[in-house]
Amino acid sequence: MHVISVKIPEELKEEIEELMKEEGLEEGIALRKLLTMAISEWKKEKALKMLTGGKISYLKAAEEAGMNVWDFAEFLKEKKVVWLKEEGTLRDLNARF
Numbered sequence: 860m861h862v863i864s865v866k867i868p869e870e871l872k873e874e875i876e877e878l879m880k881e882e883g884l885e886e887g888i889a890l891r892k893l894l895t896m897a898i899s900e901w902k903k904e905k906a907l908k909m910l911t912g913g914k915i916s917y918l919k920a921a922e923e924a925g926m927n928v929w930d931f932a933e934f935l936k937e938k939k940v941v942w943l944k945e946e947g948t949l950r951d952l953n954a955r956f
Contacts, residue, residue: 902923906923911940
């Protein structure tokens with residue numbers, strides 16, 4: 860495993876300690892959990908940006924986000940993003956899955 864050293868503001872340290880206390884986690888485990896969650900969200904946002912920018916297809920965006928197509932559709936709905944550029948896209952997805 861790789862070791863990373865980082866300076867953080869006191870407020871962030873206190874929030875991490877709160878997480879550790881609430882979930883009964885050691886510091887390293889709590890930090891790995893937070894990093895994993897942050898990277899997951901970053902991947903979703905990156906896929907969303909690429910999809911809405913027309914750089915990748917819906918299926919590729921779902922894959923890049925690490926989600927199945929239906930969960931990604933729900934994510935887009937929560938973000939109020941319309942991704943259906945053609946009327947047949949949803950029909951094609953339903954036929955494929």
